[in-house]
Amino acid sequence: MSQPSFKLPRRHFLALGGVAAGATILAAEPASASSGTSNDHITLPGYAFTLGVASGDPLPDGVVLWTRLAPEPLALDGLGGMPDRAVTVRWEVAEDEKFRRVVRHGAERATAGWGHSVHAEVHGLRPDRVYWYRFRVAGQVSPVGRTRTAPRPGANLQSMTFAFASCQAYTDGFFTAYEHMAREDLDLVVHLGDYIYEGAGAGTIGRPHFPLAETFALTDYRIRYSQYKLDPALQAAHRAAPWVVAPDDHDVENNWAGDHSQPDTEPDQDPAVFRLRRAAGYQAYYENLPLRRSSMPRGPEMQVYRRLAFGDLLQLDVLDTRRFRDQQLTDQSLRWDPNRQILGAKQEQWLLAGLGASRARWNVLGNQVFAMEADHTDGPAGTYSMDGWDGYAAARQRLFDGLAKRNVENFLVVTGDAHRSVAADLKLNFADQNSRTIGTEFLGTSISSGGNGTDMDSLGVTWLAENPHMKFHNSQRGYQVVHLGRREMHTDYRVVPYVNVPGAPVATRASVYVQHGRPGVAHVSA
Structure with a gap:
């Protein structure tokens, strides 16, 4: 995988220290494409679609189509080289890759207040169909x-394949795993933060963060996203299938909880100050990302x-395990406090x-942090x-008791x-391995975080020895492919041997099977 061809002018490096101190840009409400005049003849300083395209949150009659205009994606003002004005962007949906049969088209206005991003919510498409x-x-x-x-509600679906x-x-590390994911035959990708x-x-592999300083203001976050989204492997994975996404901690700040910042590289922030940072990260x-207007931050x-x-x-139930949680404990003896929340009551x-x-035949949680003990x-x-x-x-x-009370069948959790x-049985009582198994968790590794990794490390040895409900462990980099069928499902753990340099091959380290009506891991094929 080659590095992006965009080069930073020397003035960008000289100005780097001032980026983190920039003020948060206040966002304006996006305008509809029908308001104002057309901008078809606007002149831009370069190619507008440097950050690629994406789709997401599929429904039976449509999807969200995303792009963000950025002819100068790493410009220090965070506007990507775009003028400080609204620009009309037209979109087309076709039944064929060469666009001989265009079935829907329209226009959206990309505004400076929302980073010239486009979120076109397309309707009127056929269910369970490629476009x-x-x-x-x-x-x-x-x-x-x-x-x-997505298929029609209640449609009898024999199989489905998604990655997470x-x-x-x-x-x-390099995003080599996404090169391979883009070649998979997927109905969906779920990104868990x-x-x-x-x-x-x-870092140590020649891919430094830009800006080098930690992100605090909206300008900082915009530039950081531009850097990530310039990666050609990530762009290829977005082009290949619709995504369903949810943020975790690093999308705002490491280990944040509710209105609480966590002291790591800076002192614990006042909650009012942290809410401003969360607003910037959320925006x-x-x-x-290809999110609907119902997920637009306020x-x-x-x-x-x-x-x-x-x-x-x-x-598929997508969770938010950050915004409504209580602050993390420093005394683990209090972890059974019945008043503590991770999801919030609502x-x-x-x-x-x-x-x-x-x-549904299978009930899956898209979950950010592991649920198993x-x-x-x-x-x-x-x-x-x-x-x-x-x-x-x-x-x-409370969650597990509620699942047992409601007799929820074929309960699966996919986690990042x-x-x-790790593949693990979810026990009603982890202290009693003979207690009821209420579901199965598939914990998935990182795309690149943590560097190359190994097949087994010391923590993995401890986890398998101390937690008998865990049935498989690996600590290499990669992604997971979930195959759902009527009688059984299985998850393929797809791993790459290294990420410190481009070009790693991919292999299936193990396939973990669950049978319909029988919760827990049935067997592991390694």
Whole structure:
């Protein structure tokens, strides 16, 4: 995989220290394409579609189409070389890749207040069908993307394949895994957070962050997203299939919780100050990903959790495990406090009600931090991560008890964040391995975060020894492909041997199977 060809003028490096101090840009409400005059004859300083195209959140009659205009994507003002005005962007959807049969077209106004991003919500398409799309502006044509609509509600669907991924630190490694993902035959990609990393630093592989300083203001986040989205492998994966996305911590700041910043590279921020930072992080996330207007941030608030259905085969519930959680504990003896929340009462009730009413064959949670219990210490004294569901053990128990009470079948959790892969049975009582298994969790490794990784490390040895509900472990980089069928499903753990240089091959490290009506791991093929 080659590096992007965009080069930074020397003045950008000289000005780097001042970027993080920039003020947050206040966003304006996006205008409809029908307001104002056409901008077809506007002159831009370069190719507008440097950041690629994407689609997402598919419905039976349509999808969201995304792009962001940025002829100078790393410009220090965060506007990507665009004029400080609205620009009309036209889009087309076709039944064929050469656009001989265009079935829908329209226009959106890309505004400076929203980073000249486009989120075209297309309707009137056929269910369960592949389409191609593209954009036009100022006489320029975007790359062509491929997307797919969801099946009709309740349609008898025999199979479906989706990938899930997370954690792509630019400074830790090349995004080689996305090159391979783009070649998979996928109906959907689910991204579970850490799309960018907010921290400072140059790394060790020749892919330094830009700006080098940590991101705080909207300008900083916009430039950081531009850097990530210039990656050709990431662009290829977006063009290949629709994505469903949700942020985790690094999309704003490491280990944040609710209105609380976490002290790492800077002192713990006042909640009012942190809310301004969260607003900037949320806005840049929305500007750069294929989200519907229902997820458009309003300052420091954003609707992340949502539900998507794919015929009668899959109900996908996307969670928000950051915004409504209590602050992480420093004393793990308090992790069973019944008042502690990770989802918040409203989201928790929404989730259980939706799962209880589901008629889908498979019920999948898109979840940011691992739900299974994970003892990190050899011997009888257990230690647990306070950032995952282990730090909110009573909230997890409420969820699991609610699933058992409602007899939710074929419950699966797909998870990111941990930079390692695990397949595990979800026990109603982890202290009693003979207790009921209520589902299966597939923890997925990172795209690049953590560097090359190894097949097994010391933590993996401990996890498998101390947590008998864990049935598989690997700590290489890669992504996961989930194959859903009527009688069984399986997840392929796809790994690359290295990410410190481009060009790594991909292989299936293991396939983990679950049978319909029998929760937990049935077998592992390695």
